Amino acid sequence: MTFIESLTLMLALMYLASLSYWSGQKWGAVATLLCSLGAVAITLYWPLALGLLIALPAALALNRFAPDSLKHDIKINTLREGTQHLLALSLLLVAIQYTINTLLLKQGITPWLMRPDVVDAFLPIAGGIELKAIISLNLWDQTHPAAAVMLAAVLITGLLCKRAFCGWACPLGLVGEYLYSFRKRFIKAEFAPPAWLDWPLRMLKYLLLFALCYIVIGMPAQTIPHYLDGNYHKIADLKMAIFFITPGLITLLCFGLVLALAAWRRQGFCRYLCPYGAMLGILSFASPLKIRRDTQHCLIEAKGMKCDKCTRACPANIIVHTKTTVRSDECQACMRCVAACPKSAALGLGLKSGHRLGHKGLLALVLAALFMLPLGAYLAGFWHSQTPDSIRMELIQVINRIGH
Ligand code: SF4
Ligand code: SF4
Structure with missing residues (x-):
């Protein structure tokens, strides 16, 4: 594994640990950190060790000094x-x-x-x-x-x-x-x-x-x-x-x-x-996660308003505002439609059971x-x-x- 590969890997894992931490999944952060430390300890491979030496302080600095708009509230x-x-x-x-x-x-x-x-x-x-x-x-x-x-x-x-x-x-x-x-x-x-x-x-x-x-x-x-x-x-x-x-x-x-x-x-x-x-x-047809529209909160059904912001934001030209579940094979789960929706509860990536997964x-x-x-x-x-x-x-x- 080259240094660039090692550094990318460690930066990604430390960011993954940060994402878990910010979402309240502290066990995920600890598990990711232990995996990374374990990998360095097992291999004693200097590019991995150096990658971790750079990525870990970077992640700590991000947690400590970055504004909330780059951590918890990142768009x-x-x-x-x-x-x-x-x-x-x-x-x-x-x-x-x-x-x-x-x-x-x-x-x-x-x-x-x-x-x-x-x-x-x-x-x-x-x-x-x-x-x-x-x-x-x-x-x-x-x-x-x-x-x-x-x-x-x-x-x-x-x-x-x-x-x-x-x-x-x-x-x-x-x-x-x-x-x-x-x-x-x-x-x-x-x-x-x-x-x-x-x-x-x-x-x-x-x-x-x-x-x-x-x-x-x-x-x-x-x-x-x-x-x-x-x-x-x-x-x-x-x-x-x-x-x-x-x-x-x-x-x-x-x-x-x-x-x-x-x-x-x-x-x-x-x-x-x-x-x-x-x-x-x-x-993607087998994926349990799909873009789902909640008609109880969507402005169209809930308030009788005209709205198609989600559809207009979609780069794949999917008609989102008339569907309850987006099943299209062109959907890239980019969540632009979710970002464009004025009602946060109306649209999201989630399971059939109603559980939502945020962008982080x-x-x-x-x-x-x-x-x-x-x-x-x-x-x-x-x-x-x-x-x-x-x-x-x-x-x-x-x-x-x-x-x-
Ligand atoms: S997630 Fe992206 S591709 Fe899928 S429907 Fe929304 S905007 Fe379109
Ligand atoms: S943008 Fe939101 S509120 Fe508007 S149609 Fe789409 S899901 Fe409904």
Whole structure:
């Protein structure tokens, strides 16, 4: 685990402890703190220890000196945007470190910067095959274990809290928001397609997901050990890196199209093309947490007033103000609708039983799924790739000749 990964992990865990503390769940804060201290004590790994040494005082200072508007009373949109930006910053640093590592390997120089294993999160097919190997063969891949861990972590967020990963953590969603806002500064018009076109376009991401699942599910179980042991799997991440670092004309055109889509329509990429969004959209139907409208408090039924603030705030164009439960696969649990609602009791993310989960509780769930699982995997020795740099350096020189 690199220093950037360790620091991000410890900052996330300390913030998770703070969120638990502020919500009155002191046991949650103590448990998170003990997990973090335990991880450092068990591994005696200096990046983790240094990460905790930075994150713990930062969390204590936040608790002691930050104004209430940043602790107990933090607004939904502030919390979500702050989280998205911090995670995106961490991923940017990871990407820079990984690019340096890859360029050094390509030049035949032994890297002086470690490869951040979290980049394996961008290998969903490898992650899917590894999960299949674990389930069907009890085979635990040691080449890109983080791919399976991160895929499992994202799947867990989908089961727990709908597409909260998209709404609260995904850096691509954040980039899409910026592109859309930038476009709106110059061209004010909305270009949302009509409903008859929107629906088939939304299905595109499910087609892409189907194609990815077909590769994973269609691979016979007995061929998986051979695949996981092969050179292609060893450099799957390098293939991806070279694809991004030295894009060809067709790749650039595809990037341009994706960026144009994100600028053209709010959440255009998430809505129409992202297979992760499709996977989480399907899982979201099973999630017990949904946006629920309480008609006893909503201004429409309770006071007979006209109100559609929740609907107007929704970036996914979901009609919220006429529903009691939002079941849409496009709902990212971003809680913008809740933030916009003038009656706090009228709208919230909650269970069918009526129990509500506030925005801090939702973030705590997302952080726990995204960071506790990788920490457990790291402690169990199922995070760091066991492929030596010397082999990666050898293989990257002949990368174009290595196929499936
Ligand atoms: S319904 Fe609410 S939580 Fe869901 S996407 Fe729309 S604004 Fe976000
Ligand atoms: S914004 Fe609140 S009060 Fe207005 S329609 Fe939506 S749930 Fe009801």
